[in-house]
Amino acid sequence: MKIAEMFYSIQGEGKLTGVPSFFIRTSGCNLRCRWCDTPYSSWDPTGENMTVSQILDQAAQKPGRHVVITGGEPMMQGQLPELVTGLKNMGRHITIETAGTLWQEVPMDLASISPKLSNSTPTDHSTWSQTHEQRRLNWDVLARFARSALIVERQWKFVICKPEDMREVDAVLATVSQAAPINPADVILMPEGVTADAVQTRGSWLAEICRERGFRFGMRLHILLYGNTRGT
Ligand code: SF4
Structure with missing residues (x-):
């Protein structure tokens, strides 16, 4: 399995914000936000090929029980079931972070699903503008994430650039809710940005939208704490 990086840090996004966690970042993505x-x-996937047993050895050396499998797109990885089984055998709590366009039958304590809105589509790339746009919402896969009994808990994370993006959020939630009801408290809106200034500026109006709608506000704690740096 190609691994871009592994590190022990503070979860900066979602319901488990603030929880010390071991991050396994797989390399490779079927989208190009x-x-x-x-x-x-994603755009320039780098990393080292590692066996599942090498990854499990690293996980065993870290304190705490929370593990986050992220990417890239971890659901692309053929050895994901083997990795998840190994981590479950170690008693770990597993979050899988995914864009929700690909599915594998693996158990997850927390499925962190981040459907991509049109604000993610690259506008000036000869290959990826069209491919990304075609792939970014897979309704069948999103329905499986909404319904699967393999998932203990879910969160639906959206990256927001402008208030008008809420129309697309509502459309996604309305469609996925046909598969299974979505609790507004499981919906997290995050300001787009890789600097503290950007997330704070967008966060000021986005927090108001969350207050009005009963959604969670996700401030991307790791950007505030560390900036956009690798290994955090
Ligand atoms: S899905 Fe995630 S890893 Fe892939 S291009 Fe988008 S933001 Fe990057």
Whole structure:
């Protein structure tokens, strides 16, 4: 499995914000978000090929029980079931962070699903503008994430650039809710940005939208704490 990086840090996004966690970042993605903050796992996927047993050895050396499998797109990885089984056997709590366009039958304590809105589509790339746009919403896969009994808990994260993006959020939630009801408290809106200034500026109006709608506000704590740096 190609791994871009592994590190022990503070979870900066979602319901488990603030929880010390071991991050396993797989390399490779089937999308190319315009604002991707980990291009070394998507636009220019780098990393080292590691066996599942090497990854489990690293996880065993870290304190705490929370593990986050992220990317890139971890659901692309053929050895994901083997990795998840190994981590479950170690008693770990597993979050899988995914864009929700690909599915594998793996158990997850927390499925962190981040459907991509049109603000993610690169506008000036000869290959990826069209491919990304075609792939970014897979309704069948999103329905499986909404319904699967393999998932203990879910969160639906949206990256927001402008207030008008809420029309697309509502459309996605309305469609996915046909598969299974979505609790507004499981919906997290995050300001797009890779600097403290950008997330704070967008966060000021986005927090108001969350207050009005009953959604969670996700401030991207790791950007505030560390900036957009690898290994955090
Ligand atoms: S899905 Fe995630 S890793 Fe892939 S391009 Fe988008 S932001 Fe980057």
